[in-house]
Amino acid sequence: MYILVNEGIIPRSSFSVDIEDRGYQFGDGIYEMVKVFEGVLFEWEAHLQRLFRSARELRITISMNKEELTEQVQRLIAIEDLRDGYVYIQVTRGVASRIHHFPEGVSSVLVAYTKEGKEERKEELAGIRVITTEDIRWQRVDIKSLNLLGNVLAKQKAVEAGAQEAVFVRDGMVTECSSSNIFGIKDGVCFTHPANHLILNGITRQVVIRLLEKVSLELEESPMKLEALYGMDEVFITNTGQEVGPVIEIDGRKVGNGDIGVYSRNLSIEFQRLID
Numbered sequence: 137m138y139i140l141v142n143e144g145i146i147p148r149s150s151f152s153v154d155i156e157d158r159g160y161q162f163g164d165g166i167y168e169m170v171k172v173f174e175g176v177l178f179e180w181e182a183h184l185q186r187l188f189r190s191a192r193e194l195r196i197t198i199s200m201n202k203e204e205l206t207e208q209v210q211r212l213i214a215i216e217d218l219r220d221g222y223v224y225i226q227v228t229r230g231v232a233s234r235i236h237h238f239p240e241g242v243s244s245v246l247v248a249y250t251k252e253g254k255e256e257r258k259e260e261l262a263g264i265r266v267i268t269t270e271d272i273r274w275q276r277v278d279i280k281s282l283n284l285l286g287n288v289l290a291k292q293k294a295v296e297a298g299a300q301e302a303v304f305v306r307d308g309m310v311t312e313c314s315s316s317n318i319f320g321i322k323d324g325v326c327f328t329h330p331a332n333h334l335i336l337n338g339i340t341r342q343v344v345i346r347l348l349e350k351v352s353l354e355l356e357e358s359p360m361k362l363e364a365l366y367g368m369d370e371v372f373i374t375n376t377g378q379e380v381g382p383v384i385e386i387d388g389r390k391v392g393n394g395d396i397g398v399y400s401r402n403l404s405i406e407f408q409r410l411i412d
């Protein structure tokens with residue numbers, strides 16, 4: 137098993153994290169998770185743009201340019217002979233004595249590894265149960281940073297409640313979920329939170345928005361009140377691993393009649409077409 141560390145590919149077993157890596161001590165870093173279908177990176181350009189945007193927002197300098205990183209990640213996929221799975225890429229500000237502000241002369245640390253395995257998407261096919269919870273995260277969740285404690289606590293709450301995902305509500309408005317974006321459909325209109333600093337602008341979200349026309353849905357990028365979410369005809373979540381995940385229950389209440397809706401099913405089918 138090999139991993140990419142900065143510009144080099146080395147055996148995973150020979151890698152160790154420095155105790156003073158700022159990713160480890162402060163969560164001072166960023167990441168991306170990219171799906172690979174039949175050896176091809178899905179929506180790579182969009183993930184690459186988002187990674188470099190996150191870096192810019194945090195003033196982390198990635199040691200490679202986009203072309204060099206693309207080449208290295210493709211080399212890793214080839215060495216690992218990855219057919220179906222994902223690549224995880226992480227960049228931390230680097231290793232330095234523990235001070236809160238940016239240390240001088242620090243070099244960022246980029247690591248990437250691959251994971252083999254086709255997702256079965258059992259939950260998505262059966263329908264997903266979600267709970268809602270207060271969005272206690274910081275106000276720059278548009279940056280895909282390693283600070284995921286708010287997300288971790290919310291997901292744990294969902295799991296303990298027998299649900300699969302937690303929907304965040306900030307000031308009465310639905311933002312996104314612990315590891316996905318959320319959409320609601322009412323009378324042929326598809327609502328989702330606008331891509332501002334209160335949500336991560338998911339790559340899957342962007343793909344699904346492009347597919348809405350194909351299934352005769354209109355887009356309305358405005359936040360939903362929690363009450364409005366409960367009253368939607370259909371609700372679904374999106375992320376890299378789950379693609380389109382129809383929601384059948386929110387806080388124990390059925391969405392629509394409790395079955396997967398037609399629009400969600402059709403969107404799922406359209407999404408699969410992009411991969412097959």
Ligand code: PDD
Nearest residue numbers: 314315316317336338339340341375376
């Ligand atoms: N998370 N919102 C949050 C908070 C997320 O963590 C994610 C994805 C998304 C959807 O983004 P995308 O469609 O680009 O995967 C939205 C990844 C999958 C993760 O942390 O594992």
